[in-house]
Amino acid sequence: MKSNERVALVTGSTSGIGKAIALQLSDDGFNVVFHSKKSVDEGQRLASSIPRATYIQADLSDQEQAKGLVSQALSLYGRMDVLVNNAGINAMIPHGSLKQASPAVWRELYEVNVIAPWTLIAEAEQALRASSCSDYTSSIINISSHAGVRPKGASIPYAASKASLNHMTQLLALTLSPEIRVNAIAPGLVNTPMAESWVEAQKLWTERSPMKRGAEPLEIAHTASMLVSSSYLTGEIILSDGGLNLT
Ligand code: NAD
Numbered sequence: 001m002k003s004n005e006r007v008a009l010v011t012g013s014t015s016g017i018g019k020a021i022a023l024q025l026s027d028d029g030f031n032v033v034f035h036s037k038k039s040v041d042e043g044q045r046l047a048s049s050i051p052r053a054t055y056i057q058a059d060l061s062d063q064e065q066a067k068g069l070v071s072q073a074l075s076l077y078g079r080m081d082v083l084v085n086n087a088g089i090n091a092m093i094p095h096g097s098l099k100q101a102s103p104a105v106w107r108e109l110y111e112v113n114v115i116a117p118w119t120l121i122a123e124a125e126q127a128l129r130a131s132s133c134s135d136y137t138s139s140i141i142n143i144s145s146h147a148g149v150r151p152k153g154a155s156i157p158y159a160a161s162k163a164s165l166n167h168m169t170q171l172l173a174l175t176l177s178p179e180i181r182v183n184a185i186a187p188g189l190v191n192t193p194m195a196e197s198w199v200e201a202q203k204l205w206t207e208r209s210p211m212k213r214g215a216e217p218l219e220i221a222h223t224a225s226m227l228v229s230s231s232y233l234t235g236e237i238i239l240s241d242g243g244l245n246l247t
Helices: 018-025 040-049 063-077 103-131 158-178 198-210 217-229
Strands: 007-010 031-036 056-057 081-083 139-144 180-187 237-240
Touching: 007 063, 007 103, 018 031, 018 040, 018 081, 018 139, 031 040, 031 063, 031 103, 040 056, 040 198, 056 063, 063 158, 063 198, 081 103, 081 217, 103 139, 103 158, 103 180, 139 198, 139 217, 158 180, 217 237
Parallel strands: 007 031, 007 081, 031 056, 081 139, 139 180, 180 237
Antiparallel strands: none
16 A cells, blocks of 8 residues: 555644644655644645645534544545544643633533544544554544643643543543554643643743653654554553653
8 A cells, every 4th residue: 555545634733733743644654634623724724735635624612513524534535544633722720729610611621622532533433444454553643631641730621631531542442453543642741832821831841851841743743653653552641741750
């Protein structure tokens, strides 16, 4: 099989970590589907800047649009080999402000960070199974967070949503094997638009983490590329936090 026949859908890929992963997978020879909630111009610019790429807009808090994203990608390319669930949202709420973390906040975060990845995986399962072969097993990568592994993070609902995504990753690794490998990357601080205002986290990573800095998006993309090219890793949650969890 030519590598340029294989297709990767990367959600939330017009900025930050998702953009770096999509560009890396294109370098690795994949046809790439860029996606975002809003940045249509940037998505189209990115898609036209590399070969065999396309862009699809969809609000993943809307189940119909989430299903439509997979069906549009499949109708354009006729196959899917890699699904990266990167799109995510955050809420900055002090852990002690319990009432501020209202049911509406929990629902909004779970809709995008947990339920949308589930729906995309369910919609893509058949195509991922169909394209899997011993040389190239299909794979799913969920971008969770260090906050889903350690009891910290910008808010308790955010951290709990990422812990849920991690557990889903392991349960699906068991359920979808051997045709589909399912792994997660749990980044610590990554220098993206989402993290620009995280002053305390920047101080923490600079002062306490063994690597003395946050990650660049490309460093997370290299881990994603490694997981995609593996033929054996499944059910892994790769903490990519510069070693902060050790301290
Ligand atoms: P970002 O803000 O640059 O990207 C987020 C992407 O999610 C955007 O492309 C946006 O379009 C998409 N998105 C948000 N809501 C959406 C919705 N309703 N429908 C469709 N798409 C939606 O942020 P980033 O830092 O690159 O984050 C990417 C992922 O990495 C997220 O899941 C985030 O939780 C996770 N993460 C980031 C960091 C960090 O330090 N930046 C740390 C740990 C985990």
